Amino acid sequence: MTRALVASAGLLVAVVLAQAGCERETRHQELPAAANRDVGVRLTSLEPGSPQGNPLVTSPYQNNAWGLSEGKRLYGAFNCTGCHGLAGGGAIGPALMDDKWIYGSQPDQIFSSISQGRPDGMPSFGGHIPTQQIWQLVAYVESMSGQVPQDAAPSRSDAQSVAKPESRIEREPARQTGHR
Amino acid sequence: MPSAIQSALQPAGIEALRIVHLWWIFFWVCTVVWVLVAGATLMAVASGRRGTSAGVNERRVTGTVAAATAVSTVALLILLTTSVVTDRVNASLDTTNALQLQITGWQWWWDVQYTNPQASLNVVTANEIHIPVGRPIRVTLLSGDVIHSLWIPPLNGKTDLIPGRANEIWFIADRPGVYRGQCAEFCGTQHAKMALTVLAEPEDQFQRWLTAQRSPAASPTTPSEQRGREIVERGPCAMCHAIQGSTAGARTAPDLTHIATRSTIGAGSVPNTRGYLAGWIADPQHVKPGNKMPAPGLSSEQLLAVLDYLESLK
Numbered sequence: 001m002t003r004a005l006v007a008s009a010g011l012l013v014a015v016v017l018a019q020a021g022c023e024r025e026t027r028h029q030e031l032p033a034a035a036n037r038d039v040g041v042r043l044t045s046l047e048p049g050s051p052q053g054n055p056l057v058t059s060p061y062q063n064n065a066w067g068l069s070e071g072k073r074l075y076g077a078f079n080c081t082g083c084h085g086l087a088g089g090g091a092i093g094p095a096l097m098d099d100k101w102i103y104g105s106q107p108d109q110i111f112s113s114i115s116q117g118r119p120d121g122m123p124s125f126g127g128h129i130p131t132q133q134i135w136q137l138v139a140y141v142e143s144m145s146g147q148v149p150q151d152a153a154p155s156r157s158d159a160q161s162v163a164k165p166e167s168r169i170e171r172e173p174a175r176q177t178g179h180r
Numbered sequence: 181m182p183s184a185i186q187s188a189l190q191p192a193g194i195e196a197l198r199i200v201h202l203w204w205i206f207f208w209v210c211t212v213v214w215v216l217v218a219g220a221t222l223m224a225v226a227s228g229r230r231g232t233s234a235g236v237n238e239r240r241v242t243g244t245v246a247a248a249t250a251v252s253t254v255a256l257l258i259l260l261t262t263s264v265v266t267d268r269v270n271a272s273l274d275t276t277n278a279l280q281l282q283i284t285g286w287q288w289w290w291d292v293q294y295t296n297p298q299a300s301l302n303v304v305t306a307n308e309i310h311i312p313v314g315r316p317i318r319v320t321l322l323s324g325d326v327i328h329s330l331w332i333p334p335l336n337g338k339t340d341l342i343p344g345r346a347n348e349i350w351f352i353a354d355r356p357g358v359y360r361g362q363c364a365e366f367c368g369t370q371h372a373k374m375a376l377t378v379l380a381e382p383e384d385q386f387q388r389w390l391t392a393q394r395s396p397a398a399s400p401t402t403p404s405e406q407r408g409r410e411i412v413e414r415g416p417c418a419m420c421h422a423i424q425g426s427t428a429g430a431r432t433a434p435d436l437t438h439i440a441t442r443s444t445i446g447a448g449s450v451p452n453t454r455g456y457l458a459g460w461i462a463d464p465q466h467v468k469p470g471n472k473m474p475a476p477g478l479s480s481e482q483l484l485a486v487l488d489y490l491e492s493l494k
C-alpha cells in the first residue's frame with residue numbers, strides 16, 4: 001500500500017516536471033492577456049512622497065525557449081544590431097550584455113524603452129512592432145546579460161557567430177545607472 | 181483525362197516530356213526485372229518442395245547465372261545511359277532570348293524577381309509567376325534561410341535552393357495553362373504550404389501583365405482606401421512588407437504592390453478572396469501556424485480599411 005502510494009506520488013512529480021518542460025517549448029500563438037498592459041511603468045526609483053513602487057510584471061517569454069529564439073531572430077530582423085551590436089556588445093547605442101541599465105532592468109521597463117523610445121536615438125517601436133513581438137524582444141534582451149534561466153536561453157545562432165551563446169552567459173547583477 | 185496542375189505524368193514542356201519518357205523506361209524495365217525475379221523465386225521454392233535440388237545440373241546452373249548477370253547488366257546499362265542522356269539533353273536547352281527570373285526561397289514563401297539589366301524595369305512579386313509560352317525561362321535560385329527545392333512537375337525536375345549559393349534551372353512551357361510548383365525539400369513547419377503558382381500564357385498577354393506589374397501601386401481612390409494605406413504605412417505592416425510607390429519598403433515578407441492580382445495568399449495556403457484575406461490578417465497563425473507573420477492587432481475598423489486598400493492594389 002505504502003509502496004503504491006510512493007510510486008503514484010513519484011509519478012505525479014514526474015508528470016509535473018514534464019509539464020514544466022513543455023512550458024519551455026510551448027509556442028504561444030497569442031500573447032497571454034496579462035502581458036498586454038503597458039501602464040504605470042516607472043523609469044526611476046526617485047519619486048515624491050512615499051514610494052509607490054512598480055507593479056510586478058513578469059516577462060511572458062523569459063522561461064520560453066521559442067519566445068527567446070524568436071526575440072533573437074527579431075533582434076536581427078528589426079536592425080537592433082545596427083546600434084546595439086550583434087550580441088548586444090553596443091556600438092552607437094548602449095551595450096545590452098553588461099550590468100548597466102540606463103532605464104531599468106525590469107521587464108516592463110525594457111518593454112517601455114522599446115515601445116516608447118528613449119532620448120538620444122532610440123526610436124519608438126510601439127504601434128510598429130506587435131506587442132507579442134516586443135515581449136519576445138524583451139526576453140531576448142534579458143538573456144544577453146544572463147537574466148533568464150540558462151536552460152531556456154538560445155544555445156546556438158542560425159548564422160555563424162563569434163559571440164558566446166546566450167545560454168552560457170553568466171548572470172550580471174543588474175544595476176540602474178540612469179541617463180548619462 | 182482532366183489536366184492535372186501538379187502531375188509529372190502530364191508534361192507541359194519538352195524537358196518534363198523527356199523526364200516522363202525516362203520515367204516510363206524505368207517503370208517498364210523495373211517491372212520486367214521484378215516479374216523475372218519474383219517468378220524465379222517462386223520456381224525455386226516450388227522445386228525445393230519437390231526435393232529435386234539434389235540432382236541439379238552444374239552446367240545448367242552456370243548457364244542460368246550467366247544469363248541473369250547478362251540481363252541485369254544490360255538493364256542497368258539501359259537505365260544508366262537513358263538517365264545520363266536525358267540529363268545532358270535537358271541541360272543543353274537553348275536559352276538564348278530566355279526570360280531571366282530570380283527566385284529566393286524563404287520559410288515559407290517564394291520571393292520572385294523578374295530581373296532586367298535596366299534596374300527600373302525589375303519586377304518584384306511573390307508566390308506566383310507568369311511565363312510566356314514557347315520561350316525558355318532561366319531561373320536563378322537562391323535561399324534566404326534554409327535549403328528549399330523548387331519542383332514544378334509539369335515543367336521540369338527539382339533543383340535545390342541552397343543558402344550562399346546560386347543554382348540555375350531552365351524550362352519551357354509548350355502550352356498555356358496553370359501549373360503548381362511545390363517546395364520539395366523539407367524546410368520546416370509549413371513546408372507543405374509553400375506552393376508556387378505558374379501561369380503560362382501567350383507572349384502578348386504576358387507582356388501586358390509584365391508592364392502592369394512594373395507600375396507602382398494604385399493610388400487610393402476612396403477615403404477608406406486612403407485610411408487603409410495610412411494604417412499599412414504607419415502600422416506594423418510596413419515593418420516587413422513592401423508596396424512600391426508607398427513608404428512601405430521592407431523586404432522580409434512578400435511584396436504587396438499588386439497583391440490583388442494574385443490568386444492565393446500565404447504561398448498557396450488559401451484563395452485570395454476578401455474573406456480569406458481578412459482571416460489571414462486578423463489571425464495569420466490560425467491559417468498557417470508557425471509562419472513568420474504575427475497578428476498585427478488591428479481593430480475591426482482598421483482591418484476593413486486595410487482590406488479595402490489591399491483589394492485596390494490591382
